Amino acid sequence: MTTVETVTGAAKTMVLNMGPQHPSTHGVLRILLELDGETVVKAVPDLGYLHTGIEKSCEDKTYSQVITLTDRMDYLNPLGNNLVYCLAVEKLLGLEVPKRAQYIRVMMVELQRISSHLVWLGTHAIDLGAMSVFLYCFREREEILNIFEMFAGQRMMTSYIRIGGVALDPPAGWRQAVDKFLRMMPSRVDEYETLLTQNPIWIGRTKGVGYISPEDAIALSMTGPTLRAAGVAYDNRKVFPYSSYGEFKFEVPTRTESDCYARYLVRVAEIRESLKIVRQAMERILDEGPIKAEAPGIIPPQREKMKTEMEALIYHFKIFTEGFSPKPGDAFVSVESPRGELGCFVASDGSPKPLRVHFRSPSFINLQALPKLIEGQLIADVVACIGTIDIVLGEVDR
Amino acid sequence: MTESSSQNANVVVECLRSWSQQAVAEVIEFRGETTVVVPRDLLRAVAERCRADAKLQFNLLTDATCVDRYPVEPRFELNYHLVSIPRRDKVRLQVQLSGQDPVVDSLVPVWPGANWLEREIFDLFGIRFSGHPDLRRILLPEDWEGYPLRRDYPVEGFRDVPSTGELFKKSSML
Numbered sequence: 088m089t090t091v092e093t094v095t096g097a098a099k100t101m102v103l104n105m106g107p108q109h110p111s112t113h114g115v116l117r118i119l120l121e122l123d124g125e126t127v128v129k130a131v132p133d134l135g136y137l138h139t140g141i142e143k144s145c146e147d148k149t150y151s152q153v154i155t156l157t158d159r160m161d162y163l164n165p166l167g168n169n170l171v172y173c174l175a176v177e178k179l180l181g182l183e184v185p186k187r188a189q190y191i192r193v194m195m196v197e198l199q200r201i202s203s204h205l206v207w208l209g210t211h212a213i214d215l216g217a218m219s220v221f222l223y224c225f226r227e228r229e230e231i232l233n234i235f236e237m238f239a240g241q242r243m244m245t246s247y248i249r250i251g252g253v254a255l256d257p258p259a260g261w262r263q264a265v266d267k268f269l270r271m272m273p274s275r276v277d278e279y280e281t282l283l284t285q286n287p288i289w290i291g292r293t294k295g296v297g298y299i300s301p302e303d304a305i306a307l308s309m310t311g312p313t314l315r316a317a318g319v320a321y322d323n324r325k326v327f328p329y330s331s332y333g334e335f336k337f338e339v340p341t342r343t344e345s346d347c348y349a350r351y352l353v354r355v356a357e358i359r360e361s362l363k364i365v366r367q368a369m370e371r372i373l374d375e376g377p378i379k380a381e382a383p384g385i386i387p388p389q390r391e392k393m394k395t396e397m398e399a400l401i402y403h404f405k406i407f408t409e410g411f412s413p414k415p416g417d418a419f420v421s422v423e424s425p426r427g428e429l430g431c432f433v434a435s436d437g438s439p440k441p442l443r444v445h446f447r448s449p450s451f452i453n454l455q456a457l458p459k460l461i462e463g464q465l466i467a468d469v470v471a472c473i474g475t476i477d478i479v480l481g482e483v484d485r
Numbered sequence: 486m487t488e489s490s491s492q493n494a495n496v497v498v499e500c501l502r503s504w505s506q507q508a509v510a511e512v513i514e515f516r517g518e519t520t521v522v523v524p525r526d527l528l529r530a531v532a533e534r535c536r537a538d539a540k541l542q543f544n545l546l547t548d549a550t551c552v553d554r555y556p557v558e559p560r561f562e563l564n565y566h567l568v569s570i571p572r573r574d575k576v577r578l579q580v581q582l583s584g585q586d587p588v589v590d591s592l593v594p595v596w597p598g599a600n601w602l603e604r605e606i607f608d609l610f611g612i613r614f615s616g617h618p619d620l621r622r623i624l625l626p627e628d629w630e631g632y633p634l635r636r637d638y639p640v641e642g643f644r645d646v647p648s649t650g651e652l653f654k655k656s657s658m659l
Contacts, residue, residue: 443552447547
């Protein structure tokens with residue numbers, strides 16, 4: 088407890104514990120707030136409540152087994168986590184993924200981005216008191232999860248993207264399902280905007296709240312929509328294209344106000360851009376073609392081949408009993424997750440298990456800037472600021 | 486892709502070498518990624534150079550992480566992944582540390598974003614960063630013993646957990 092100088096003289100500050108069980112912290116985040124009246128003087132985040140040692144567990148699994156663990160980090164973006172890990176291992180192996188599989192990956196990851204932004208918008212609006220937006224957002228998210236279920240058999244922890252390609256061929260009727268969604272969605276985004284963009288309460292709660300200068304944002308390693316709302320057009324899909332993103336036409340929405348309202352506008356614009364990418368990817372995916380790279384000993388062989396070819400049977404046995412061993416070396420890949428730059432570092436020592444797997448999780452690093460956003464602001468704005476950074480605690484703590 | 490990245494690597498390496506001959510101990514090229522191995526004592530100076538030099542402009546520290554190569558010495562490799570947003574370039578700085586004395590200069594004065602990344606490495610690997618403003622455990626409880634991501638820390642069975650029978654005996658003796 089410290090003494091601060093106020094207009095009426097010296098005053099004592101109060102320390103308030105927020106969380107770890109607080110509805111607006113989106114998981115289990117604890118923040119120690121030092122308050123002068125209703126103004127935050129100092130904020131100290133305390134994390135680790137969801138730490139499960141995923142990086143340590145990865146070292147005890149073969150390369151293919153790790154994929155299921157990555158799903159569970161950022162549970163709003165499991166496909167993106169699968170993708171970044173697979174890209175890192177493919178880089179380590181020097182593996183080329185067929186174009187068709189790359190387009191399927193892009194389509195799935197962009198659908199995932201839309202669903203993640205929808206959860207963000209719904210929960211952020213509910214934090215600030217707009218109940219109905221949440222219900223609308225989850226209605227559309229349901230449609231996306233149904234598409235994932237069609238493709239992977241799972242709605243959330245899909246593990247659909249595998250080393251060297253994707254797990255399964257697109258199912259019958261997928262084009263109609265995705266097309267239906269793409270035709271429905273633009274008008275639904277308009278609906279959310281009618282509810283919020285001109286809403287005086289929404290504007291009052293978000294405009295001018297949680298400002299951070301672009302210089303500070305870069306110095307604090309912030310990425311993603313939070314950085315783009317500060318006017319820096321840094322998007323991994325454009326700057327360091329991966330998985331054929333260079334062939335797609337889309338804009339990187341930016342704003343310069345760098346407040347909670349600007350971050351909202353950037354994310355809504357990103358939903359619209361993602362819809363464009365999904366449409367383009369859908370047109371590029373051919374009906375026939377390979378979905379996995381040609382790499383015996385690394386990619387499991389087709390079921391039919393195992394019954395007729397001895398080599399295929401041997402490879403199948405070897406892959407699932409001992410795994411495969413990439414050459415010793417390090418690989419670092421980053422992709423643009425809905426929250427920012429998601430990186431994966433994989434080091435191999437030539438054995439079938441990775442020596443080290445590390446995830447650069449955007450939530451963890453963006454959360455670091457929270458004290459900067461809220462110090463000097465009102466306590467009610469803390470909720471708005473946590474919301475607009477868009478953290479997923481499963482990814483913060485890993 | 487490989488060609489352009491090796492050209493970029495030359496820019497970084499040449500720039501650092503022209504500044505100081507000792508700055509670059511080794512350059513590793515693997516799958517189009519450049520790793521510049523830097524002597525431990527020069528890390529902060531090299532990092533400052535990478536950020537401030539007009540030819541390099543590595544303004545974003547994306548990631549910092551550690552690899553434990555136990556029982557090989559020097560066992561720890563610290564990897565700093567730098568991105569230059571204006572130049573659209575990436576590089577990795579690496580520092581090797583021995584197990585006896587795992588101390589290195591903190592990069593918080595260069596990139597404030599290094600704060601939590603270094604705390605995480607301290608927490609899970611036990612590497613100390615001199616000059617760090619707030620070096621505490623971040624993910625694990627403060628009274629945790631040991632550093633879980635070291636290779637000599639087992640995945641399970643770190644502590645002897647008493648069997649249910651023993652616990653029952655203990656409780657019935659009270």
